Amino acid sequence: MADTKPFLVEIGSEELPPKNLKHLAESLHRNLLAQLASNSLYPANPSEGQTFFSPRRLAIYLPKILVKQEDRAEERLGPAVSAAFDAAGRPTKAAEGFAKSCGVTVSQLTPRHTEKGERLAYTLRLKGKTAAELLPQIVSESLAKLPIQKRMRWGTGQAEFVRPVHWMVLMLGDRAIKADILGVKTGNQTYGHRFHHPAAITLKHPADYAKLLEKTGKVLVEDRHGRLVKKISAYVNHAAKQVHGRAQLDQGLLEEVAALVEWPVPITGSFDKKFLALPDEVIVAVLETQQRYFPLRDTKGKLLSYFIAISNIQSRKPTVVRSGNERVITPRLTDAEFFWESDRKTTLASRIPELDRVVFQKQLGSYADKARRTAKLAAVIAERIGSDPHLAERAAQLAKCDLVTGMVGEFPELQGIMGGYYARHDGEPDEISAAIAEHYRPSFAGDALPETKTGQALAIADKLDTIVGTFAMGQKPTGDKDPFGLRRAALGLMRILVERQLDSDLTVLIQKSLAQQPAKPPSHEPLVMEIYEFLLERLRVYYLENGVRADVFEAVRAKQPHNPLDFHRRVQAVNIFLTIPEALCLASANKRIANILRQAGGKTGRTVDAEMLREPAERTLYENIRRLQRDIQPLVAAGDYINTLKKLAALRTPVDEFFDKVLVMEPDSALRENRLALLSLLSALFLQTADLAMLQTD
DSSP states (O other), rough: OOOOOEEEEEEEESSOOHHHHHHHHHHHHHHHHHHHHHHTTSSOOOOOOOOEEETTEEEEEEEEESSSSOOEEEEEOOOOOHEEEEEEBBBOHHHHHHHHHHOGGGOOEEEEEEEEEEEEEEEEEEEEOOOHHHHHHHHHHHTTTTTOOSBOOOOOOOBBBBBOEEEEEEEEEEEEOOOTTTTTEEEEHHHHHTTOSSSEEEOOGGGGHHHHHHHTTOOOOOTOOOOOHHHHHHHHHHHHHHTEEEEEOHHHHHHHTTTSSSEEEEEEEEEOGGGGGSSSSHHHIIIIIIIEEEEEEOOTTTTEEEEEEEEOOOOOHHHHHHHHHHHEEEEEEHHHHEEEEEETSHHHHHGGGGGGGGEETTTEEEHHHHHHHHHHHHHHHHHHHOOOOOHHHHHHHHGGGGSSHHHHOOOOOOGHHHHHHHHHTTTHHHHHHHHHHTTTOOTTTTTOOOOOOHHHHHHHHHHHHHHHHHHTHHHHHHHHOOOTTHHHHHHHHHHHHHTTOOOOOOHHHHHHHHHHHOOOOSOOOHHHHHHHHHHHHHHHHHHEEETTOOOHHHHHHHHOOSOHHHHHHHHHHHHHHHTTTTTTHHHHHHHHHHHHHHHHTTOOSSSSGGGGSHHHHHHHHHHHHHHHHHHHHHHHTTTTTHHHHHHHHGHHHHHHHHHHHSSSSSSSHHHHHHHHHHHHHHHHHHTTTGGGGGGGOO
């Protein structure tokens, strides 16, 4: 059994970007595993190990890696034997050059038979290198491949990293590996908390890393299991109970705080109750976004005038720390209070002209231009989904007006939300104020969808205008680049249509939106389908994430339904169809039919001549097809694809008997054409829902 040892690498630096810290650690872990594997240092039955990170460090611990590469043989192929020797059998320069490159004489080369004929060959015996030799380069390459948008230099050196590096640990077993990486010497010394234990800590074994940092260095490192997040969550919940409250725990905030502190200590603070007159979202934005505090609510969900802050130090004077946090929060809430009072002195409607001065996108005009386009489109959508087009149009005209308010200028994340509050204050109908508050939804994965019909129409129109306008000016997403967030907008749009069961032809809406865009493409129709295909790709991602098989999606996509709700009903029908016993047999039969018709080159009779159906099996199949044509026509018209496919499942026996007893490619051309027409009729019956021939039947 190959010898293995535990491995540890730690990069100690200035404070790292908190929102990107977890991603950096996970990327480093993946990079290291890939590099170890490519260098043959990854054992046959590996343990993936552990990812650690804190504000000042990234670390990877692997319980075992190979301490040495295995010796291996490497065969090199040289020139063809015919070119390696002259007519007298003497080696040519080609043979001598190849031998020299292998470090041997021509006599030591052997002929080898290959696909390209006889060639000279030599087998090199390569001695495996030790992990200690290879690890510095492996770590350096893993760090170089980290997804860091902007790297920085420090001091007089040339090393580049996301932040200046101060120390590095590189250990294999209990041995420190000496190297120079990112401008610092590696070893077995790490450092603890900046204030509680700034001195060096000597590591004796990689497995001791996390426990030693906690016990000696007063540092709690986060790991891939969210250890620190869970601990902070427990601290906050316990502190909240002391003031009879319940903590509002946002997962994103928990992860950010875990990336900001090394020794978390909960501090309970409070603010003046008068600020509770502000909308909850405003107070939460001040606490969470600006200060990274955790808000508290009572048992009925009402916001309390308390918060929990997480300090990064165990102070001997916690009251001073609490007072400092309270002192910081008061002016921020005071500013929010000022904006709340000031903004409501001006109606949203009176702010519409101000949107002409705010650029949405240079080629697509101002936010006022966007509002006008969205209003027309929202009215069309509202009418199609059974809502009031006048309400949708009014909501669209006002939806972006809060962008020019003081509150949204200070808290951009409250756009839409504040517009809803201000619209209600202005006396706008509840449907309009709700629609304005909802129209950015869903703004992230798992976010709630708009509840009101007007909000749904407005959200669809707003997202579609952005997508269509961006495509029209030739700025569609490419690769990982999506500066306008079109993929997120597309997924949100499709979720609204599907999950809210809104019946609308999306290609028609795309055409209407495209007709309004200031950026005019040379031809509309190809762009309409390109945008629709882009939206379908996001729907594909949505289905895959929800357990729908890729072949099911493609089977429905082959029918090219332009209505996402209709598309969804077909997907549901095929999913249910796959659970019945007849499904796989009929899917296989559809594959067979598709292949036969393809091989026939489209030379099939347009109609079936019932008088030419000689065999009982083909007559039975024809009679069943005719009966089912009548039965499923109203089901297809009603979009009831589930019962359509259930009825078609009755064809299994007649289809099986047909293929068992009837020769389709009959030498008699008239009979052959008639049977091909029968198969075309059968195929068309199934194709009314999806192309079942595309389903995987193995």
